Amino acid sequence: MTTTAADTRAPSPAPSNGPDRPRPPRRRTRAADRGFNRAFRYLATSAGTLILIALAAVAGFLLWQSWPALTSSGSEIASKVSFFQGQSSLASYLGPLIFGTLLAAAVALAVATPLAIGIALFTSHYAPRRLASLLGWVIDLLAAIPSVVYGLWGALVLAPTIQPVWQWVSNVLGWIPLFKGPAADPARVLLTVSLVLAVMILPIITAVSREVFLQTPKLHEEAALALGATRWEMIRTAVLPFGRSGVVSAAMLGLGRALGETMAVVMILSPGLTYSFALLLAGKQQTIAANIALKYPEANSLGMSTLMATGLALFVITMVVNMASRWVVGRRKEFSGAN
Amino acid sequence: MDAWRSGFQSANSGVTVNYDGIGSGDGRKQFLSGAVQYAGSDAYLTDDEIAQAKTTCQNGDVVELPVYISPIAIAFNLKGVDSLNLDGPTVAKIFDGKITKWDDPAIAKLNDGVKLPSTAITPVHRSDDSGTTQNFTQWVKANAGDAWPYEPSQTFPVKGGQSAQGTPGVAQTLQGGEGTIGYIDSSQVGKLGSAKIKVGDAFVAHSPEAAAAAVAKSDVVSGRATSDIAIDINRTLTDSSTYPLVLVSYDIGCTTYADANTAALVKGFFSYVVSDAGQQAAASAAGSAPLSSDLAAKAQAAVDAIKLG
Amino acid sequence: MTVLVSTAFGIALVPLVWLLWTVVGRGIGRLDPYFLLHSMRGVFGGMDAGGIYHAIIGTVWVTVGAAVISVPVGILAAIYLVEYGAGGRLARAVTFFVDVMTGIPSIVAGLFAYALFSLFLGPGAHFGAIGAVALSVLMIPVVVRSTEEMLKLVPNELREAAYALGVPKWLTVIKVVLRTAIAGITTGVMLAVSRVVGETAPLLLTVGVIDSINFNPFEGRMMTLPVYVYRQFTAGLVPCNNPNVTCIPTINYDRAWAAALTLILIVMILNLVARLVSRLFAPKIRS
Numbered sequence: 001m002t003t004t005a006a007d008t009r010a011p012s013p014a015p016s017n018g019p020d021r022p023r024p025p026r027r028r029t030r031a032a033d034r035g036f037n038r039a040f041r042y043l044a045t046s047a048g049t050l051i052l053i054a055l056a057a058v059a060g061f062l063l064w065q066s067w068p069a070l071t072s073s074g075s076e077i078a079s080k081v082s083f084f085q086g087q088s089s090l091a092s093y094l095g096p097l098i099f100g101t102l103l104a105a106a107v108a109l110a111v112a113t114p115l116a117i118g119i120a121l122f123t124s125h126y127a128p129r130r131l132a133s134l135l136g137w138v139i140d141l142l143a144a145i146p147s148v149v150y151g152l153w154g155a156l157v158l159a160p161t162i163q164p165v166w167q168w169v170s171n172v173l174g175w176i177p178l179f180k181g182p183a184a185d186p187a188r189v190l191l192t193v194s195l196v197l198a199v200m201i202l203p204i205i206t207a208v209s210r211e212v213f214l215q216t217p218k219l220h221e222e223a224a225l226a227l228g229a230t231r232w233e234m235i236r237t238a239v240l241p242f243g244r245s246g247v248v249s250a251a252m253l254g255l256g257r258a259l260g261e262t263m264a265v266v267m268i269l270s271p272g273l274t275y276s277f278a279l280l281l282a283g284k285q286q287t288i289a290a291n292i293a294l295k296y297p298e299a300n301s302l303g304m305s306t307l308m309a310t311g312l313a314l315f316v317i318t319m320v321v322n323m324a325s326r327w328v329v330g331r332r333k334e335f336s337g338a339n
Numbered sequence: 340m341d342a343w344r345s346g347f348q349s350a351n352s353g354v355t356v357n358y359d360g361i362g363s364g365d366g367r368k369q370f371l372s373g374a375v376q377y378a379g380s381d382a383y384l385t386d387d388e389i390a391q392a393k394t395t396c397q398n399g400d401v402v403e404l405p406v407y408i409s410p411i412a413i414a415f416n417l418k419g420v421d422s423l424n425l426d427g428p429t430v431a432k433i434f435d436g437k438i439t440k441w442d443d444p445a446i447a448k449l450n451d452g453v454k455l456p457s458t459a460i461t462p463v464h465r466s467d468d469s470g471t472t473q474n475f476t477q478w479v480k481a482n483a484g485d486a487w488p489y490e491p492s493q494t495f496p497v498k499g500g501q502s503a504q505g506t507p508g509v510a511q512t513l514q515g516g517e518g519t520i521g522y523i524d525s526s527q528v529g530k531l532g533s534a535k536i537k538v539g540d541a542f543v544a545h546s547p548e549a550a551a552a553a554v555a556k557s558d559v560v561s562g563r564a565t566s567d568i569a570i571d572i573n574r575t576l577t578d579s580s581t582y583p584l585v586l587v588s589y590d591i592g593c594t595t596y597a598d599a600n601t602a603a604l605v606k607g608f609f610s611y612v613v614s615d616a617g618q619q620a621a622a623s624a625a626g627s628a629p630l631s632s633d634l635a636a637k638a639q640a641a642v643d644a645i646k647l648g
Numbered sequence: 649m650t651v652l653v654s655t656a657f658g659i660a661l662v663p664l665v666w667l668l669w670t671v672v673g674r675g676i677g678r679l680d681p682y683f684l685l686h687s688m689r690g691v692f693g694g695m696d697a698g699g700i701y702h703a704i705i706g707t708v709w710v711t712v713g714a715a716v717i718s719v720p721v722g723i724l725a726a727i728y729l730v731e732y733g734a735g736g737r738l739a740r741a742v743t744f745f746v747d748v749m750t751g752i753p754s755i756v757a758g759l760f761a762y763a764l765f766s767l768f769l770g771p772g773a774h775f776g777a778i779g780a781v782a783l784s785v786l787m788i789p790v791v792v793r794s795t796e797e798m799l800k801l802v803p804n805e806l807r808e809a810a811y812a813l814g815v816p817k818w819l820t821v822i823k824v825v826l827r828t829a830i831a832g833i834t835t836g837v838m839l840a841v842s843r844v845v846g847e848t849a850p851l852l853l854t855v856g857v858i859d860s861i862n863f864n865p866f867e868g869r870m871m872t873l874p875v876y877v878y879r880q881f882t883a884g885l886v887p888c889n890n891p892n893v894t895c896i897p898t899i900n901y902d903r904a905w906a907a908a909l910t911l912i913l914i915v916m917i918l919n920l921v922a923r924l925v926s927r928l929f930a931p932k933i934r935s
Contacts, residue, residue: 040818044732047724048742051788055745058785061763082468082493118656126653142664144915146846148874149908152881153667156901160515185461186515188501199663260753262849267881270501271466283499289755293849294504298468298493300368311759322751372770507884529887624693
């Protein structure tokens with residue numbers, strides 16, 4: 001959590017360098033690149049390369065394991081895998097799962113992002129300094145609570161407590177397809193899951209947003225205040241525009257985490273494989289990760305392969321989301337002039 | 340299972356029997372690949388799997404023992420009602436979502452004198468693949484006729500609705516909502532109400548004795564080795580002393596093991612499980628039905644077929 | 649507006665307080681030395697017994713295993729990025745994919761480890777080391793990122809002073825750069841450990857479930873704390889059918905809460921120690 005990432009990242013001569021001695025050429029031109037020096041360089045380089053290999057291996061092994069399912073016809077899988085019955089093809093099985101995964105994560109994001117921005121602003125621009133650092137610590141703590149504990153709490157405490165609330169929501173807002181009633185009792189529904197996911201991704205979105213808000217150039221803020229802006233106007237005109245892309249990438253990081261969450265979903269949701277937006281009805285949606293955890297114990301080898309294929313899809317989705325968020329961050333660096 | 344391991348371990352100190360409650364599919368897979376020495380499963384091996392098991396078993400025979408007979412209860416949570424009479428077609432329509440209110444005429448017709456509320460019915464099924472679902476759907480299929488258009492399967496075939504993982508998960512979900520109904524191992528019924536199912540012309544409540552009777556009156560799958568006691572449960576028994584909605588779990592092993600020690604251990608464990616003491620331990624811990632004496636003798640004979648060394 | 653922002657903050661605190669309150673309230677009753685020092689061997693039904701000793705052993709082994717794999721690889725990769733690769737094409741690729749790797753869902757890491765070992769050992773292998781591999785996939789990028797940040801904080805003057813004295817580069821890196829950054833790196837590693845110690849899904853797939861104590865991470869299943877919480881949760885309420893046996897209906901949930909509390913305590917202690925390390929031993933290089 002350092003705020004210094006931006007100014008130390010540039011590989012060009014660090015500002016503190018006195019007598020000019022550009023860094024990059026140094027490593028090649030040094031005469032002493034042999035013996036231990038060379039061995040150590042190779043060691044470090046191979047560790048770096050190992051990471052690339054590991055990532056490639058993850059993709060490769062998933063592909064290899066899911067190959068039997070990818071190359072079998074839908075009817076062939078259906079004849080051997082019990083959870084596949086009634087599906088015509090791998091795509092028809094995967095479709096609702098992807099839909100459910102995205103829906104759960106999107107709802108969680110919709111709940112978490114505004115809250116996270118609020119907290120981030122509170123700690124960066126409203127709270128007294130001491131309080132702010134304490135609060136930052138509390139938020140970090142929230143991030144450190146294991147997902148299985150969230151699941152336990154969600155299933156045993158939150159779901160029973162919140163059922164009347166969902167009942168009320170479906171009575172009042174039932175005309176919106178999202179909240180179509182009657183709300184399921186017990187509340188093992190997607191909205192409960194998304195709520196728990198929102199709490200889980202809140203810390204990461206908050207932490208990243210807060211870093212960005214803190215990086216707002218002081219000059220901009222003071223200029224706004226000097227022009228007679230109130231604190232909120234200052235935030236609206238100086239801080240938020242500056243932090244927008246940072247918040248977007250923070251939200252995407254949170255999205256990536258919500259997409260892959262397993263335990264909380266397994267423990268809370270009554271799953272089902274449909275393309276339904278009804279958040280308060282039971283047995284309508286399921287996420288990829290939860291489906292794997294639920295189905296793998298009874299899966300035979302082709303069934304395992306089918307699950308691997310869904311895992312591959314999840315891997316690809318989270319990769320895309322992550323890459324997109326890095327891209328947004330990268331762009332911000334180029335244009336912001338923050339350093 | 341836990342009660343047996345506990346009993347066997349305390350009788351044979353220094354021995355650890357591990358049972359990874361991972362699920363029948365994985366257990367069978369691992370047994371067939373030789374990764375484990377024995378497996379417990381809620382379904383007997385298919386002919387294909389027996390052929391595969393030949394290599395694991397050093398060309399010996401497969402030992403399959405019915406060790407755990409558990410009635411499956413149709414349990415529900417409905418204020419003021421502890422017992423209901425239900426027949427196959429009604430159960431099918433409830434779980435298929437065709438009957439949605441507790442005071443539906445189809446239910447009322449079977450339950451004269453019971454005051455049924457108009458609460459909505461919430462059917463709860465297993466979200467994981469399970470032998471319980473397999474046995475339940477087999478029974479419904481055999482008893483509901485046209486009302487149940489689905490094939491028996493480990494995966495619950497109807498889309499949507501409440502579901503939960505494992506029998507305890509279903510039991511918890513049943514208790515968590517009003518008007519819920521689900522199928523669970525009878526040992527987990529606890530405070531929930533449970534249905535009497537129609538057998539012949541009578542309505543029979545689940546009980547270990549009736550379940551054991553149903554298994555005793557069913558036939559052993561023919562054409563298999565004598566050590567392979569796979570039972571084809573007759574779901575359409577008409578004898579009112581039987582409860583054919585029942586699950587039989589098997590312990591699966593080999594007659595021949597490469598390692599004499601393993602053979603002795605497996606044999607010892609299996610003997611304990613089918614013995615009176617073992618069956619009683621399971622009955623008191625889990626509420627399962629002890630094997631009938633006839634079946635226990637057959638099972639013991641199958642265990643004796645395990646060769647030591 | 650102040651009100652709105654403060655409200656957002658208040659709302660966010662609700663689940664945290666509620667959750668901690670529940671976990672402590674329901675878990676503290678069973679969390680005693682007996683619970684910490686006994687396994688689940690021979691425990692069944694509603695017996696008032698059983699503990700998490702085996703799960704603690706398993707968690708320690710699997711986490712230490714993950715750290716043994718991740719820390720050297722992560723630190724060396726960070727050294728490569730900062731000291732050797734700077735700006736090169738490979739380094740840029742590594743930086744990018746380390747970022748991407750932080751986003752790998754934990755269950756995918758579990759599937760990967762499962763697939764990797766089934767290549768060598770056939771399907772269905774379950775033991776501690778597989779879980780360690782799965783966790784290290786999640787842990788390596790965190791270690792790389794935090795170490796990288798720390799190495800970048802080491803001022804160039806230190807390196808150049810060492811070179812001027814004729815110290816070879818590899819020694820400079822080890823003796824000067826790493827030593828300066830060691831507190832920060834330790835903090836990063838501990839935070840990474842606290843992140844993976846609560847992972848459940850990958851361990852469920854790779855390490856399995858067991859009731860007895862297993863000290864060998866290379867053979868046989870192991871129980872781990874998060875999986876233990878999950879298992880006790882799925883075991884659910886016990887229907888106490890036999891009035892002659894002492895039986896607590898909620899025993900499984902009680903154990904789950906107590907184990908959850910233990911897990912949270914472990915994570916919190918790791919976090920606290922990590923922060924203390926960075927505060928007490930940090931080199932005073934930035935004002």
